[in-house]
Amino acid sequence: MLLKMNSMPLVLCLVVLVASLQSGHGAVDFSPAMCCQCGDHNPFGLSEKPKIMPSPFRIEVGSDSYVPNIEVKVNLTSTSELAFRSFFLAAYPYPYVIGAKPVGQIKLLPNQDYQTKEDCITRDNALIQANSNAIISRDDKYKRNVRFVWSANEKYGHVEFRATFIVDSDVFWVSEKSRVLADASLTYHPQKQQISPINTDKCGDSKGCFREPEGCTEPNCMYILTWVDDSENIQFELGGLADGSNDRYVAFAISDDKYMGDDTVFTCAHNSAKDKTEVFLSYNTIDPKANNPIPKYKVASQDDVWANHDYQNVLVSEEGSYENGRLRCRFKIRRDLDEDYPELKPLRGAPNHLLFAHGFANKGSPQRHGLSVEELPLASAQRVDFGRMSNYYGRSRYPLAKAHGCLMILAWVFFASIGLLLTKYYKPMWPNSTIFEHKYWFFGHFNCMATMFIIVIIAIILIFVEAGGYSEAPELPQKAHPILGIIILVCIIINPILALIRPSEDNKCRPVFNWFHWAFGTIANVLAIPTIFIGMDFGKVMVPWWATWILVIWVIFHIIVELSLEIHQCCTYKKNKERRRKWEQTKREYPKQHHPEPDPVGHRFKRFMLFLHIGFTFIITLMMIIIIAVS
Known part of the structure:
Protein backbone atom coordinates (compact mmCIF):
# COMPACT_ATOMS: atom_id res chain seq x y z
CA MET A 1 0.00 0.00 0.00
CA LEU A 2 2.83 2.39 0.84
CA LEU A 3 4.42 1.75 -2.52
CA LYS A 4 1.18 2.63 -4.29
CA MET A 5 0.82 5.83 -2.30
CA ASN A 6 4.36 6.88 -3.19
CA SER A 7 3.98 6.00 -6.87
CA MET A 8 0.77 7.88 -7.53
CA PRO A 9 2.38 11.38 -7.67
CA LEU A 10 4.84 10.01 -10.24
CA VAL A 11 2.00 8.99 -12.52
CA LEU A 12 0.35 12.37 -12.10
CA CYS A 13 3.65 14.15 -12.79
CA LEU A 14 3.99 12.16 -16.02
CA VAL A 15 0.55 13.40 -17.06
CA VAL A 16 1.60 16.96 -16.25
CA LEU A 17 4.79 16.54 -18.26
CA VAL A 18 2.92 15.27 -21.32
CA ALA A 19 0.49 18.18 -21.11
CA SER A 20 3.38 20.62 -20.75
CA LEU A 21 5.16 19.18 -23.77
CA GLN A 22 2.00 19.37 -25.83
CA SER A 23 1.52 23.04 -24.99
CA GLY A 24 5.18 23.99 -25.38
CA HIS A 25 6.83 26.06 -28.06
CA GLY A 26 9.16 23.49 -29.48
CA ALA A 27 9.92 23.46 -33.18
CA VAL A 28 8.34 20.82 -35.40
CA ASP A 29 10.06 19.47 -38.49
CA PHE A 30 8.35 21.04 -41.48
CA SER A 31 6.84 19.09 -44.37
CA PRO A 32 4.57 20.19 -47.25
CA ALA A 33 1.81 17.96 -45.88
CA MET A 34 1.37 20.47 -43.04
CA CYS A 35 -0.24 23.00 -45.41
CA CYS A 36 -3.09 23.80 -44.89
CA GLN A 37 -6.60 23.70 -43.43
CA CYS A 38 -9.38 24.71 -45.82
CA GLY A 39 -11.43 26.46 -43.15
CA ASP A 40 -8.95 29.00 -41.78
CA HIS A 41 -5.80 28.36 -43.88
CA ASN A 42 -3.69 27.49 -40.83
CA PRO A 43 -0.98 24.83 -41.20
CA PHE A 44 -1.48 21.48 -39.51
CA GLY A 45 0.50 20.52 -36.42
CA LEU A 46 2.50 23.72 -35.82
CA SER A 47 2.56 25.05 -32.27
CA GLU A 48 3.90 28.48 -33.22
CA LYS A 49 1.48 31.30 -33.98
CA PRO A 50 1.45 33.03 -37.40
CA LYS A 51 3.61 36.11 -37.83
CA ILE A 52 1.80 39.41 -37.51
CA MET A 53 4.60 41.60 -38.81
CA PRO A 54 4.00 42.70 -42.43
CA SER A 55 4.49 39.79 -44.80
CA PRO A 56 7.31 39.98 -47.36
CA PHE A 57 5.14 37.96 -49.73
CA ARG A 58 2.41 39.29 -52.02
CA ILE A 59 -0.48 38.01 -54.12
CA GLU A 60 -0.36 39.85 -57.45
CA VAL A 61 -3.53 39.77 -59.57
CA GLY A 62 -3.15 40.56 -63.26
CA SER A 63 -6.52 42.24 -63.78
CA ASP A 64 -8.95 44.60 -62.08
CA SER A 65 -12.04 42.57 -62.99
CA TYR A 66 -13.09 39.20 -64.31
CA VAL A 67 -15.71 37.56 -66.51
CA PRO A 68 -16.50 33.82 -66.45
CA ASN A 69 -14.19 31.47 -68.38
CA ILE A 70 -11.59 34.18 -69.05
CA GLU A 71 -8.22 33.50 -67.44
CA VAL A 72 -6.67 35.92 -64.93
CA LYS A 73 -2.98 35.73 -64.07
CA VAL A 74 -2.14 35.29 -60.38
CA ASN A 75 1.42 35.37 -59.02
CA LEU A 76 2.80 34.64 -55.56
CA THR A 77 5.95 36.74 -55.16
CA SER A 78 8.50 37.73 -52.55
CA THR A 79 9.39 41.39 -52.09
CA SER A 80 12.61 40.57 -50.22
CA GLU A 81 15.39 37.98 -50.22
CA LEU A 82 13.23 35.71 -48.08
CA ALA A 83 11.68 32.71 -49.88
CA PHE A 84 8.77 30.47 -48.92
CA ARG A 85 8.82 26.67 -49.01
CA SER A 86 5.12 25.89 -49.00
CA PHE A 87 1.90 27.75 -49.72
CA PHE A 88 -1.87 27.57 -49.96
CA LEU A 89 -3.82 29.63 -52.52
CA ALA A 90 -7.55 29.96 -53.23
CA ALA A 91 -10.09 32.56 -54.37
CA TYR A 92 -13.14 33.46 -52.27
CA PRO A 93 -16.21 35.69 -52.51
CA TYR A 94 -15.48 39.17 -51.20
CA PRO A 95 -15.50 39.93 -48.30
CA TYR A 96 -13.95 36.68 -47.13
CA VAL A 97 -15.50 34.87 -44.17
CA ILE A 98 -13.64 32.09 -42.31
CA GLY A 99 -14.97 28.75 -43.49
CA ALA A 100 -16.03 29.99 -46.94
CA LYS A 101 -15.62 27.65 -49.92
CA PRO A 102 -13.15 28.41 -52.74
CA VAL A 103 -14.53 29.76 -56.02
CA GLY A 104 -13.12 29.37 -59.52
CA GLN A 105 -10.42 27.11 -60.89
CA ILE A 106 -6.71 27.69 -60.33
CA LYS A 107 -4.74 26.08 -63.14
CA LEU A 108 -1.09 25.14 -63.22
CA LEU A 109 1.22 26.52 -65.86
CA PRO A 110 3.44 24.03 -67.75
CA ASN A 111 6.34 22.43 -65.87
CA GLN A 112 4.95 23.31 -62.44
CA ASP A 113 4.83 20.69 -59.70
CA TYR A 114 1.91 21.74 -57.52
CA GLN A 115 -1.31 20.00 -56.65
CA THR A 116 -4.97 20.63 -56.05
CA LYS A 117 -5.96 20.33 -52.39
CA GLU A 118 -8.51 17.54 -52.59
CA ASP A 119 -10.55 18.39 -49.50
CA CYS A 120 -11.02 21.99 -50.70
CA ILE A 121 -12.70 21.09 -54.01
CA THR A 122 -16.31 22.31 -54.32
CA ARG A 123 -18.88 21.82 -57.08
CA ASP A 124 -20.01 25.17 -58.45
CA ASN A 125 -22.94 24.21 -60.62
CA ALA A 126 -24.13 20.77 -61.70
CA LEU A 127 -25.17 22.15 -65.09
CA ILE A 128 -21.72 23.39 -66.07
CA GLN A 129 -19.88 20.35 -64.62
CA ALA A 130 -17.11 22.50 -63.12
CA ASN A 131 -15.37 22.53 -59.77
CA SER A 132 -13.67 25.21 -57.71
CA ASN A 133 -10.38 24.40 -56.06
CA ALA A 134 -7.42 25.47 -53.96
CA ILE A 135 -3.73 24.89 -54.73
CA ILE A 136 -0.91 23.77 -52.41
CA SER A 137 2.76 23.02 -53.03
CA ARG A 138 3.95 19.46 -53.51
CA ASP A 139 7.59 19.97 -52.46
CA ASP A 140 9.45 22.06 -49.89
CA LYS A 141 11.88 23.79 -52.24
CA TYR A 142 12.45 27.50 -51.69
CA LYS A 143 10.26 29.67 -53.93
CA ARG A 144 10.22 33.39 -54.66
CA ASN A 145 7.87 33.58 -57.64
CA VAL A 146 5.05 31.15 -58.45
CA ARG A 147 2.64 31.74 -61.36
CA PHE A 148 -0.91 30.52 -61.91
CA VAL A 149 -3.97 31.36 -63.93
CA TRP A 150 -7.44 31.52 -62.42
CA SER A 151 -10.78 31.45 -64.19
CA ALA A 152 -14.32 31.76 -62.93
CA ASN A 153 -16.78 29.02 -63.78
CA GLU A 154 -19.66 31.42 -63.20
CA LYS A 155 -20.34 34.81 -61.61
CA TYR A 156 -19.45 34.95 -57.92
CA GLY A 157 -19.66 38.66 -57.24
CA HIS A 158 -16.42 40.36 -56.26
CA VAL A 159 -13.55 38.01 -55.44
CA GLU A 160 -10.34 38.15 -53.40
CA PHE A 161 -7.48 35.66 -53.16
CA ARG A 162 -6.17 34.30 -49.88
CA ALA A 163 -2.76 32.67 -49.43
CA THR A 164 -0.73 31.14 -46.62
CA PHE A 165 3.07 31.35 -46.95
CA ILE A 166 5.28 28.97 -44.95
CA VAL A 167 9.03 29.57 -44.63
CA ASP A 168 9.56 26.95 -41.91
CA SER A 169 7.80 25.60 -38.83
CA ASP A 170 8.48 28.82 -36.91
CA VAL A 171 7.97 31.46 -39.63
CA PHE A 172 4.73 31.60 -41.59
CA TRP A 173 1.96 34.01 -42.56
CA VAL A 174 -1.66 32.87 -42.68
CA SER A 175 -4.50 34.00 -44.98
CA GLU A 176 -2.74 36.96 -46.59
CA LYS A 177 -5.14 38.72 -48.97
CA SER A 178 -4.93 40.21 -52.44
CA ARG A 179 -6.60 43.32 -53.77
CA VAL A 180 -10.22 42.79 -54.77
CA LEU A 181 -10.92 41.32 -58.20
CA ALA A 182 -14.18 42.92 -59.29
CA ASP A 183 -17.08 41.19 -61.00
CA ALA A 184 -17.30 42.98 -64.38
CA SER A 185 -21.07 42.48 -64.51
CA LEU A 186 -21.63 44.59 -61.39
CA THR A 187 -21.82 48.36 -61.57
CA TYR A 188 -20.50 48.84 -58.02
CA HIS A 189 -16.82 48.11 -57.54
CA PRO A 190 -15.50 48.06 -53.96
CA GLN A 191 -13.04 50.79 -53.11
CA LYS A 192 -10.48 49.90 -50.48
CA GLN A 193 -9.89 52.42 -47.74
CA GLN A 194 -6.28 53.49 -47.89
CA ILE A 195 -4.66 56.30 -45.99
CA SER A 196 -1.09 57.47 -46.08
CA PRO A 197 1.39 55.79 -43.71
CA ILE A 198 2.18 57.33 -40.34
CA ASN A 199 5.29 59.48 -40.69
CA THR A 200 7.74 59.18 -37.78
CA ASP A 201 10.36 61.63 -39.11
CA LYS A 202 8.92 64.53 -37.10
CA CYS A 203 8.51 62.63 -33.83
CA GLY A 204 9.79 64.75 -30.97
CA ASP A 205 9.81 67.84 -33.18
CA SER A 206 6.41 68.90 -34.52
CA LYS A 207 4.46 65.88 -33.28
CA GLY A 394 8.87 51.72 -22.99
CA ARG A 395 6.35 49.42 -21.33
CA SER A 396 5.49 49.26 -17.65
CA ARG A 397 6.64 46.36 -15.53
CA TYR A 398 4.67 44.65 -12.78
CA PRO A 399 7.12 43.90 -9.95
CA LEU A 400 4.50 42.36 -7.64
CA ALA A 401 3.47 39.86 -10.33
CA LYS A 402 7.12 39.01 -10.97
CA ALA A 403 7.76 38.63 -7.23
CA HIS A 404 4.76 36.29 -7.04
CA GLY A 405 6.21 34.14 -9.81
CA CYS A 406 9.70 34.07 -8.31
CA LEU A 407 8.40 33.10 -4.87
CA MET A 408 6.21 30.33 -6.25
CA ILE A 409 9.16 28.87 -8.18
CA LEU A 410 11.27 28.99 -5.00
CA ALA A 411 8.51 27.45 -2.88
CA TRP A 412 7.40 24.58 -5.10
CA VAL A 413 10.36 23.76 -7.33
CA PHE A 414 13.00 24.00 -4.59
CA PHE A 415 11.61 23.64 -1.07
CA ALA A 416 8.53 21.48 -1.71
CA SER A 417 10.31 19.02 -4.01
CA ILE A 418 13.17 18.48 -1.54
CA GLY A 419 10.80 18.21 1.42
CA LEU A 420 8.72 15.57 -0.32
CA LEU A 421 11.75 13.53 -1.38
CA LEU A 422 12.94 13.44 2.23
CA THR A 423 9.66 12.14 3.59
CA LYS A 424 9.12 9.59 0.80
CA TYR A 425 12.56 8.00 0.45
CA TYR A 426 14.87 9.10 3.26
CA LYS A 427 13.21 8.05 6.51
CA PRO A 428 15.58 5.04 6.95
CA MET A 429 18.67 7.18 6.25
CA TRP A 430 21.01 8.36 9.03
CA PRO A 431 19.29 6.09 11.61
CA ASN A 432 21.61 7.00 14.50
CA SER A 433 21.86 10.76 13.92
CA THR A 434 19.58 13.53 15.14
CA ILE A 435 19.47 17.31 15.02
CA PHE A 436 17.58 19.14 17.74
CA GLU A 437 16.32 15.72 18.87
CA HIS A 438 14.77 14.99 15.48
CA LYS A 439 15.77 12.64 12.72
CA TYR A 440 17.54 14.27 9.79
CA TRP A 441 14.72 13.50 7.36
CA PHE A 442 12.09 14.99 9.66
CA PHE A 443 14.13 18.09 10.39
CA GLY A 444 14.71 18.68 6.67
CA HIS A 445 11.12 17.87 5.71
CA PHE A 446 9.60 20.09 8.40
CA ASN A 447 11.79 23.09 7.63
CA CYS A 448 11.37 22.77 3.85
CA MET A 449 7.59 22.54 4.10
CA ALA A 450 7.35 25.31 6.70
CA THR A 451 9.45 27.59 4.50
CA MET A 452 7.34 26.66 1.50
CA PHE A 453 4.17 27.50 3.45
CA ILE A 454 5.44 30.94 4.45
CA ILE A 455 6.66 31.77 0.93
CA VAL A 456 3.37 30.69 -0.67
CA ILE A 457 1.34 32.82 1.74
CA ILE A 458 3.52 35.86 0.96
CA ALA A 459 3.27 35.19 -2.80
CA ILE A 460 -0.53 34.95 -2.67
CA ILE A 461 -0.79 38.18 -0.68
CA LEU A 462 1.39 39.94 -3.28
CA ILE A 463 -0.72 38.80 -6.23
CA PHE A 464 -3.96 39.75 -4.47
CA VAL A 465 -2.52 43.23 -3.93
CA GLU A 466 -1.42 43.39 -7.58
CA ALA A 467 -4.80 42.25 -8.95
CA GLY A 468 -6.88 44.19 -6.42
CA GLY A 469 -8.52 40.98 -5.17
CA TYR A 470 -9.61 37.81 -6.90
CA SER A 471 -9.18 38.17 -10.66
CA GLU A 472 -10.64 35.85 -13.28
CA ALA A 473 -9.07 35.30 -16.68
CA PRO A 474 -11.37 35.22 -19.74
CA GLU A 475 -10.53 31.72 -21.00
CA LEU A 476 -8.76 28.45 -20.28
CA PRO A 477 -6.11 27.50 -19.33
CA GLN A 478 -5.45 30.88 -17.67
CA LYS A 479 -8.92 30.83 -16.17
CA ALA A 480 -7.89 27.76 -14.16
CA HIS A 481 -4.84 29.45 -12.61
CA PRO A 482 -6.56 31.34 -9.74
CA ILE A 483 -8.93 28.41 -9.10
CA LEU A 484 -6.06 25.95 -8.81
CA GLY A 485 -4.20 28.47 -6.66
CA ILE A 486 -7.09 28.64 -4.17
CA ILE A 487 -7.29 24.82 -4.02
CA ILE A 488 -3.54 24.63 -3.34
CA LEU A 489 -3.82 27.31 -0.65
CA VAL A 490 -6.59 25.38 1.13
CA CYS A 491 -4.52 22.18 1.03
CA ILE A 492 -1.36 23.75 2.46
CA ILE A 493 -3.37 25.42 5.25
CA ILE A 494 -5.14 22.18 6.21
CA ASN A 495 -1.95 20.10 6.31
CA PRO A 496 -0.17 22.06 9.10
CA ILE A 497 -3.38 22.01 11.12
CA LEU A 498 -3.49 18.22 10.75
CA ALA A 499 0.15 18.03 11.80
CA LEU A 500 -0.62 19.91 15.02
CA ILE A 501 -3.24 17.32 16.02
CA ARG A 502 -1.23 14.33 14.83
CA PRO A 503 -1.94 11.25 17.00
CA SER A 504 0.87 9.11 18.38
CA GLU A 505 2.31 6.26 16.31
CA ASP A 506 0.49 3.56 18.31
CA ASN A 507 -2.88 5.37 18.14
CA LYS A 508 -5.53 3.61 16.06
CA CYS A 509 -6.30 6.90 14.27
CA ARG A 510 -2.70 7.30 13.06
CA PRO A 511 -3.36 5.55 9.67
CA VAL A 512 -6.27 7.90 9.06
CA PHE A 513 -4.01 10.89 9.75
CA ASN A 514 -1.35 9.46 7.44
CA TRP A 515 -3.82 9.13 4.60
CA PHE A 516 -5.23 12.65 4.96
CA HIS A 517 -1.79 14.19 5.41
CA TRP A 518 -0.56 12.36 2.32
CA ALA A 519 -3.68 13.24 0.28
CA PHE A 520 -3.63 16.99 0.93
CA GLY A 521 0.13 17.19 0.38
CA THR A 522 -0.07 15.21 -2.86
CA ILE A 523 -2.97 17.28 -4.22
CA ALA A 524 -1.11 20.52 -3.51
CA ASN A 525 2.15 19.28 -4.99
CA VAL A 526 0.63 17.74 -8.13
CA LEU A 527 -1.47 20.85 -8.86
CA ALA A 528 1.34 23.30 -8.14
CA ILE A 529 3.56 22.46 -11.12
CA PRO A 530 0.87 22.78 -13.85
CA THR A 531 -0.35 25.94 -12.11
CA ILE A 532 3.17 27.36 -12.43
CA PHE A 533 3.27 26.42 -16.12
CA ILE A 534 -0.04 28.23 -16.66
CA GLY A 535 1.17 31.23 -14.67
CA MET A 536 4.23 31.58 -16.88
CA ASP A 537 1.93 32.48 -19.79
CA PHE A 538 0.53 35.57 -18.05
CA GLY A 539 1.67 38.80 -19.67
CA LYS A 540 2.44 40.63 -16.44
CA VAL A 541 5.22 38.18 -15.64
CA MET A 542 6.70 38.58 -19.16
CA VAL A 543 8.41 35.18 -19.16
CA PRO A 544 9.98 34.30 -22.54
CA TRP A 545 8.53 31.16 -24.12
CA TRP A 546 11.82 29.25 -23.99
CA ALA A 547 11.90 29.51 -20.18
CA THR A 548 9.05 26.99 -20.16
CA TRP A 549 11.46 24.38 -21.48
CA ILE A 550 13.88 25.00 -18.62
CA LEU A 551 11.10 24.06 -16.22
CA VAL A 552 10.16 21.07 -18.41
CA ILE A 553 13.77 19.86 -18.13
CA TRP A 554 13.51 20.10 -14.34
CA VAL A 555 10.22 18.14 -14.34
CA ILE A 556 11.86 15.39 -16.41
CA PHE A 557 14.87 15.37 -14.08
CA HIS A 558 12.66 15.22 -10.98
CA ILE A 559 10.65 12.33 -12.42
CA ILE A 560 13.88 10.45 -13.22
CA VAL A 561 15.11 10.98 -9.66
CA GLU A 562 11.83 9.77 -8.16
CA LEU A 563 11.68 6.75 -10.45
CA SER A 564 15.29 5.87 -9.61
CA LEU A 565 14.63 6.11 -5.88
CA GLU A 566 11.38 4.17 -6.25
CA ILE A 567 13.09 1.35 -8.14
CA HIS A 568 16.01 1.39 -5.69
CA GLN A 569 13.60 1.17 -2.77
CA CYS A 570 11.84 -1.83 -4.34
CA CYS A 571 15.12 -3.60 -5.07
CA THR A 572 16.52 -3.13 -1.55
CA TYR A 573 13.30 -3.71 0.36
CA LYS A 574 13.96 -7.38 1.26
CA LYS A 575 17.61 -6.79 2.17
CA ASN A 576 16.74 -3.87 4.43
CA LYS A 577 13.94 -5.86 6.02
CA GLU A 578 16.32 -8.74 6.74
CA ARG A 579 19.02 -6.37 8.04
CA ARG A 580 16.56 -4.73 10.41
CA ARG A 581 15.28 -8.13 11.60
CA LYS A 582 18.81 -9.21 12.50
CA TRP A 583 19.45 -5.93 14.30
CA GLU A 584 16.27 -6.26 16.38
CA GLN A 585 17.16 -9.87 17.19
CA THR A 586 20.63 -8.81 18.34
CA LYS A 587 19.08 -6.15 20.58
CA ARG A 588 16.84 -8.76 22.20
CA GLU A 589 19.72 -11.19 22.73
CA TYR A 590 22.07 -8.59 24.19
CA PRO A 591 19.80 -5.98 25.76
CA LYS A 592 22.52 -4.43 27.92
CA GLN A 593 24.78 -3.62 25.01
CA HIS A 594 24.38 -0.64 22.69
CA HIS A 595 23.77 -1.74 19.13
CA PRO A 596 23.58 1.15 16.63
CA GLU A 597 21.04 0.67 13.89
CA PRO A 598 22.78 -0.25 10.62
CA ASP A 599 22.64 2.08 7.63
CA PRO A 600 20.19 0.91 4.98
CA VAL A 601 21.40 -0.94 1.91
CA GLY A 602 22.32 1.51 -0.88
CA HIS A 603 22.64 4.50 1.43
CA ARG A 604 25.52 5.93 -0.64
CA PHE A 605 23.38 5.88 -3.80
CA LYS A 606 20.49 7.57 -2.00
CA ARG A 607 22.81 10.21 -0.53
CA PHE A 608 24.24 10.89 -3.99
CA MET A 609 20.75 11.23 -5.52
CA LEU A 610 19.68 13.65 -2.79
CA PHE A 611 22.69 15.92 -3.23
CA LEU A 612 22.33 15.71 -7.03
CA HIS A 613 18.68 16.70 -6.79
CA ILE A 614 19.39 19.59 -4.42
CA GLY A 615 22.23 20.91 -6.60
CA PHE A 616 20.40 20.64 -9.92
CA THR A 617 17.17 22.03 -8.47
CA PHE A 618 19.06 24.96 -6.95
CA ILE A 619 20.57 25.82 -10.35
CA ILE A 620 17.19 25.59 -12.13
CA THR A 621 15.48 27.63 -9.42
CA LEU A 622 18.14 30.33 -9.58
CA MET A 623 17.93 30.46 -13.38
CA MET A 624 14.14 30.76 -13.36
CA ILE A 625 14.14 33.49 -10.72
CA ILE A 626 16.71 35.50 -12.68
CA ILE A 627 14.77 35.05 -15.94
CA ILE A 628 11.48 36.15 -14.37
CA ALA A 629 13.10 39.09 -12.58
CA VAL A 630 14.94 40.57 -15.57
CA SER A 631 12.59 39.73 -18.47
Missing part, protein backbone atom coordinates in the same frame (compact mmCIF):
# COMPACT_ATOMS: atom_id res chain seq x y z
CA GLY A 208 4.42 63.76 -30.15
CA CYS A 209 4.93 60.02 -30.50
CA PHE A 210 4.72 56.81 -28.54
CA ARG A 211 6.27 53.77 -30.21
CA GLU A 212 6.77 50.15 -29.24
CA PRO A 213 9.43 49.01 -29.79
CA GLU A 214 11.50 52.14 -29.28
CA GLY A 215 12.44 54.05 -32.44
CA CYS A 216 10.49 51.79 -34.84
CA THR A 217 9.07 52.96 -38.15
CA GLU A 218 5.36 52.34 -38.63
CA PRO A 219 5.48 49.04 -40.61
CA ASN A 220 7.57 47.50 -37.81
CA CYS A 221 5.82 48.98 -34.77
CA MET A 222 3.71 46.76 -32.58
CA TYR A 223 1.92 49.95 -31.51
CA ILE A 224 2.36 53.53 -32.65
CA LEU A 225 0.50 56.67 -31.58
CA THR A 226 1.27 60.22 -32.74
CA TRP A 227 -0.47 63.47 -31.87
CA VAL A 228 -0.48 67.10 -33.01
CA ASP A 229 -2.13 69.65 -30.74
CA ASP A 230 -3.98 72.88 -31.48
CA SER A 231 -6.07 75.02 -29.21
CA GLU A 232 -9.37 73.18 -29.71
CA ASN A 233 -8.57 69.74 -31.13
CA ILE A 234 -5.92 67.03 -31.19
CA GLN A 235 -5.14 64.97 -34.27
CA PHE A 236 -4.17 61.40 -33.46
CA GLU A 237 -2.62 58.76 -35.69
CA LEU A 238 -3.02 55.26 -34.26
CA GLY A 239 -1.51 52.15 -35.80
CA GLY A 240 -0.90 48.58 -34.78
CA LEU A 241 -0.28 45.06 -35.99
CA ALA A 242 -3.09 42.52 -36.25
CA ASP A 243 -3.08 38.93 -37.45
CA GLY A 244 -4.52 39.64 -40.90
CA SER A 245 -7.95 38.19 -40.11
CA ASN A 246 -11.19 40.14 -40.38
CA ASP A 247 -12.78 42.14 -37.57
CA ARG A 248 -9.70 43.18 -35.64
CA TYR A 249 -9.01 46.26 -33.54
CA VAL A 250 -6.17 48.22 -32.03
CA ALA A 251 -6.94 50.65 -29.23
CA PHE A 252 -5.33 53.04 -26.80
CA ALA A 253 -6.71 54.27 -23.50
CA ILE A 254 -5.94 57.22 -21.24
CA SER A 255 -5.54 55.99 -17.67
CA ASP A 256 -4.56 57.39 -14.29
CA ASP A 257 -2.49 54.26 -13.63
CA LYS A 258 -1.10 51.15 -15.34
CA TYR A 259 -4.30 49.16 -14.90
CA MET A 260 -7.54 49.01 -16.86
CA GLY A 261 -10.53 50.64 -15.22
CA ASP A 262 -11.82 54.24 -15.25
CA ASP A 263 -10.17 54.87 -18.64
CA THR A 264 -11.07 56.74 -21.82
CA VAL A 265 -10.65 54.41 -24.81
CA PHE A 266 -10.11 55.17 -28.51
CA THR A 267 -10.53 52.16 -30.80
CA CYS A 268 -9.49 51.72 -34.42
CA ALA A 269 -11.55 48.75 -35.64
CA HIS A 270 -12.17 47.00 -38.93
CA ASN A 271 -15.72 45.85 -39.66
CA SER A 272 -15.69 43.20 -42.40
CA ALA A 273 -19.47 43.42 -42.89
CA LYS A 274 -19.05 47.03 -44.04
CA ASP A 275 -15.44 46.54 -45.19
CA LYS A 276 -14.69 49.72 -43.28
CA THR A 277 -12.16 50.79 -40.67
CA GLU A 278 -13.58 53.26 -38.16
CA VAL A 279 -12.81 55.01 -34.89
CA PHE A 280 -14.95 54.32 -31.83
CA LEU A 281 -15.01 55.90 -28.38
CA SER A 282 -15.73 54.19 -25.08
CA TYR A 283 -14.79 54.15 -21.42
CA ASN A 284 -13.86 51.40 -18.98
CA THR A 285 -15.43 50.99 -15.57
CA ILE A 286 -13.87 49.28 -12.56
CA ASP A 287 -16.93 47.75 -10.87
CA PRO A 288 -18.24 46.02 -12.82
CA LYS A 289 -15.33 45.67 -15.22
CA ALA A 290 -16.86 46.66 -18.55
CA ASN A 291 -16.27 48.67 -21.70
CA ASN A 292 -19.08 51.13 -22.42
CA PRO A 293 -19.50 52.78 -25.85
CA ILE A 294 -19.88 56.52 -26.36
CA PRO A 295 -21.58 57.99 -29.47
CA LYS A 296 -18.99 59.74 -31.59
CA TYR A 297 -21.46 61.72 -33.70
CA LYS A 298 -24.59 63.65 -32.89
CA VAL A 299 -26.69 61.80 -35.47
CA ALA A 300 -26.60 58.02 -35.95
CA SER A 301 -28.92 55.33 -37.22
CA GLN A 302 -31.64 53.98 -34.96
CA ASP A 303 -30.28 50.42 -34.95
CA ASP A 304 -26.67 51.37 -34.25
CA VAL A 305 -25.42 50.52 -30.74
CA TRP A 306 -23.37 53.72 -30.80
CA ALA A 307 -26.37 55.94 -31.61
CA ASN A 308 -27.31 58.93 -29.46
CA HIS A 309 -29.03 62.15 -30.55
CA ASP A 310 -28.49 64.35 -27.50
CA TYR A 311 -24.81 65.24 -27.64
CA GLN A 312 -22.44 67.22 -29.84
CA ASN A 313 -19.97 65.52 -32.11
CA VAL A 314 -16.84 64.30 -30.35
CA LEU A 315 -14.92 63.40 -33.50
CA VAL A 316 -14.15 66.23 -35.89
CA SER A 317 -12.85 63.92 -38.64
CA GLU A 318 -11.71 60.32 -39.11
CA GLU A 319 -10.24 57.95 -41.68
CA GLY A 320 -8.85 54.45 -41.44
CA SER A 321 -7.53 51.42 -43.30
CA TYR A 322 -6.69 47.77 -42.71
CA GLU A 323 -4.14 46.35 -45.12
CA ASN A 324 -1.52 43.60 -44.91
CA GLY A 325 -2.18 42.96 -41.25
CA ARG A 326 -1.83 46.61 -40.20
CA LEU A 327 -4.62 48.73 -38.75
CA ARG A 328 -4.26 52.47 -39.15
CA CYS A 329 -6.59 55.32 -38.12
CA ARG A 330 -6.15 59.07 -38.36
CA PHE A 331 -8.70 61.18 -36.51
CA LYS A 332 -9.19 64.63 -35.04
CA ILE A 333 -11.02 64.91 -31.73
CA ARG A 334 -12.20 67.69 -29.42
CA ARG A 335 -9.98 68.32 -26.41
CA ASP A 336 -12.79 68.96 -23.92
CA LEU A 337 -14.31 65.49 -24.01
CA ASP A 338 -15.78 65.79 -20.53
CA GLU A 339 -18.06 68.74 -21.37
CA ASP A 340 -20.74 66.51 -22.88
CA TYR A 341 -19.49 63.17 -21.56
CA PRO A 342 -18.41 63.36 -17.90
CA GLU A 343 -17.32 59.72 -18.11
CA LEU A 344 -14.45 60.71 -20.43
CA LYS A 345 -11.18 62.34 -19.45
CA PRO A 346 -10.29 65.73 -20.98
CA LEU A 347 -7.29 65.80 -23.28
CA ARG A 348 -5.98 68.99 -21.71
CA GLY A 349 -5.62 67.54 -18.22
CA ALA A 350 -2.63 66.19 -16.31
CA PRO A 351 -0.31 63.62 -17.96
CA ASN A 352 -1.67 60.09 -18.01
CA HIS A 353 -0.47 56.58 -18.71
CA LEU A 354 -1.31 55.12 -22.11
CA LEU A 355 -2.70 51.59 -22.41
CA PHE A 356 -2.57 49.76 -25.75
CA ALA A 357 -4.50 46.63 -26.70
CA HIS A 358 -5.47 44.63 -29.77
CA GLY A 359 -7.78 41.74 -30.54
CA PHE A 360 -11.13 40.75 -32.05
CA ALA A 361 -13.87 43.33 -32.69
CA ASN A 362 -17.56 42.55 -33.19
CA LYS A 363 -19.05 45.17 -35.53
CA GLY A 364 -16.48 47.64 -34.30
CA SER A 365 -17.00 46.82 -30.63
CA PRO A 366 -13.75 45.51 -29.07
CA GLN A 367 -14.05 42.15 -27.34
CA ARG A 368 -12.19 41.29 -24.18
CA HIS A 369 -8.51 40.66 -24.73
CA GLY A 370 -6.54 37.77 -23.26
CA LEU A 371 -3.90 37.95 -20.53
CA SER A 372 -0.98 36.21 -22.23
CA VAL A 373 2.29 37.92 -23.13
CA GLU A 374 1.02 38.65 -26.66
CA GLU A 375 -2.47 39.77 -25.56
CA LEU A 376 -2.00 41.74 -22.32
CA PRO A 377 -2.46 45.49 -22.83
CA LEU A 378 0.79 47.41 -22.96
CA ALA A 379 1.02 50.23 -20.41
CA SER A 380 3.43 53.10 -20.99
CA ALA A 381 6.32 53.21 -18.56
CA GLN A 382 5.86 56.94 -17.97
CA ARG A 383 2.98 59.37 -18.06
CA VAL A 384 2.34 61.03 -21.41
CA ASP A 385 1.49 64.71 -21.86
CA PHE A 386 -0.41 65.44 -25.09
CA GLY A 387 0.64 69.06 -24.79
CA ARG A 388 4.28 68.12 -25.37
CA MET A 389 5.74 67.06 -28.71
CA SER A 390 8.06 64.46 -27.19
CA ASN A 391 9.22 60.94 -27.98
CA TYR A 392 7.84 58.36 -25.54
CA TYR A 393 8.57 54.65 -25.39
